């Protein structure tokens with residue numbers, strides 16, 4: 032079987048730090064109803080259309096719906112996975128809404144602020160200060176001192192911003208038509224406001240930023256997971272709604288049935304993975320998606336999937352835990368659970384997603400490993416990746432989907448044959464005459480008969496874990512390195528830290544970075560080769576306990592390696608990373 | 618195929634005189650009557666003495682984990698609608714740990730046949746009280762939960778909207794055979810409570826009392842009469858037979874076949890083989 036492995040040697044030796052004008056960060060703050068998320072999304076789509084890269088993240092106040100919200104959009108000439116430390120432009124419809132985003136928004140010293148004319152207050156000190164005077168615009172309409180519904184504020188702002196960005200009026204209008212063409216009344220109203228915003232004089236221009244002209248794709252992390260799964264051959268999905276993973280199911284509800292598959296909203300996560308195991312027992316590639324609380328409920332079923340040797344793919348969009356934790360905030364603290372969770376010894380595979388682009392690719396590999404080796408594969412994403420929208424290159428054709436090894440009569444009688452090559456015994460698909468057998472969570476002989484014999488248990492464990500050994504060989508190149516090969520300082524990290532670390536090594540060429548794509552079985556040999564000659568090393572992660580560092584301590588010598596970790600919440604910024612590394616050095 | 622042709626060589630681990638033997642027999646008879654090909658049969662169970670049953674059947678069988686047979690069976694049937702899928706389990710497996718799944722399987726109306734082998738006790742774990750153990754028995758045996766009232770499985774599934782509800786007794790083979798046959802034929806979720814005594818952890822008086830309280834359904838019973846079915850469900854006696862049978866929906870929910878073959882993941886059943894070849 033052919034499997035893509037990425038040796039990322041070519042990515043080493045990154046170019047010099049990019050000049051600041053190569054990207055621009057826009058922060059849009061408003062209340063529910065102001066439509067800042069739509070504004071951000073439209074800007075992102077318009078950027079993608081002209082071949083600009085970028086991404087958008089959203090931040091909410093404490094309530095999930097209806098409260099203050101902020102959209103941070105960063106646009107750049109090349110692919111980015113990090114929204115930047117400081118904002119070049121802050122647009123705020125109501126100054127009082129800003130308070131909720133303390134710590135999440137910081138002004139660049141040359142930042143432009145766009146405020147409501149009626150808001151006479153000062154910007155809070157924590158924002159940082161800009162040398163430039165705010166530009167004020169009457170977004171809101173008032174009667175007798177009360178705000179009343181007027182023109183759509185977000186469309187006025189869209190006009191202002193498109194002009195400031197130097198984007199053509201027609202290109203932007205076309206974007207609006209595409210989005211609202213099916214609702215002519217709304218479109219007319221939006222276009223009118225957009226044109227008025229665009230025609231406004233006096234708004235200072237932003238540094239020019241042009242794309243390469245070829246249209247690009249906009250996709251969220253959750254969409255990428257769903258679409259990657261479909262392309263990889265998943266045809267059955269069962270799940271239970273949970274932030275921040277729900278859009279995976281929502282995307283699949285729309286896109287899986289036309290491809291011949293089925294989506295079921297289950298009564299809970301136990302049933303979700305149960306249905307997946309049932310469908311997969313039936314021979315149909317199946318997966319579920321959840322977040323930490325759901326993963327906890329799935330734990331017993333994960334063991335069943337491994338014990339009964341039935342493939343399953345489980346996506347976990349991590350959020351800050353434990354228990355309910357902080358549902359919309361990101362964290363990297365499900366690593367232990369993914370690798371160690373569950374009773375008994377059982378093989379499973381754990382993969383970690385870097386960004387939206389990587390999500391599609393990794394889903395292919397996840398389905399491949401699950402199907403080819405008949406065990407559960409966990410894919411760890413997180414809220415930061417799941418909820419972001421990212422601009423990416425057009426899709427490249429993915430490789431032919433992998434194959435599950437299925438039974439033919441020549442294979443002989445044993446469904447769980449102890450002598451199977453690499454421990455992978457032929458799967459029997461219901462419907463195949465002569466192939467009936469008993470699958471079981473009870474320990475069983477190679478013929479599938481229940482057994483309470485300690486030697487059978489030992490032999491079967493050996494058989495099942497031989498698969499993990501084979502997977503370790505196959506996935507030994509599943510990692511990525513960043514920076515110069517001979518850089519004296521090393522950072523080890525995983526998952527969504529990829530985005531900021533890519534930028535970190537550009538700004539700090541004395542660092543190199545190691546990022547595993549497979550966390551279990553961990554590519555230890557690659558890590559050891561990479562770390563040769565390092566003078567100083569730290570593990571960067573969003574986990575209070577430092578789960579990755581502790582994991583590695585069981586695999587290799589970590590006595591000289593420092594931790595640069597904290598609990599989840601907001602993603603790490605470059606500014607903060609510098610601080611954490613300073614502390615780690617002390 | 619004859620009933621015995623549906624049996625594997627495995628010898629049941631059940632105690633002598635266990636009620637589950639009768640269920641195994643009645644089920645193989647019903648399968649033989651319906652001529653279900655073993656390769657088109659999926660039998661899914663949870664954990665318990667009763668859940669051992671799939672291992673004794675020639676079928677694509679799955680002895681899974683405690684309380685989770687219904688979701689697994691639902692996944693199988695929803696992805697492979699052409700299979701006949703039977704779910705087997707105990708009263709603890711179904712009405713205690715697995716209870717949360719029952720109303721949802723019913724709501725979905727997945728075309729499953731759910732046989733609960735109700736012996737009013739946890740057999741496998743050696744005689745603790747189950748949700749169907751009577752107050753008197755719990756108190757006389759000194760079991761936990763002596764103050765807790767048992768639940769009524771038939772009334773429970775009726776109130777959840779189950780389209781086919783029946784009761785059988787493991788000691789009455791002809792009736793068991795017929796009821797199970799009808800349940801499998803019913804296009805939609807079908808529930809059968811099978812009264813089966815545990816020979817080891819229930820006193821003989823339990824089995825006698827159970828048998829003594831069983832009646833055939835009144836000859837004039839109209840199984841489409843929901844109100845009457847509910848009355849029978851809460852009566853002190855145990856009428857045996859099809860208590861409720863709603864005219865089946867045109868098509869059971871989500872009955873359409875998936876196009877999983879097109880995914881190209883693996884060849885159609887039996888058509889080929891691909892080997893795993895890790896690079897080493």
Ligand SMILES: Cc1ncc(C[n+]2csc(CCOP(=O)(O)OP(=O)(O)O)c2C)c(N)n1
Pocket residue numbers: 664665666667668683706707708709710711734736738739740741742747
């Ligand atoms: C999660 C979990 N909890 C507890 C058990 C232990 N256990 C196994 S079977 C069983 C109850 C069996 O009773 P029932 O379902 O009525 O089946 P019976 O043995 O009576 O046929 C219990 C509690 C288990 N296997 N898994």
Ligand code: SF4
Pocket residue numbers: 630631632634635636637666667736740741814815816817818
């Ligand atoms: S313990 Fe009871 S239910 Fe279990 S096998 Fe023995 S008689 Fe049957």
Ligand SMILES: [Mg+2]
Pocket residue numbers: 665707708709734735736737738739740747
């Ligand atoms: Mg029981």
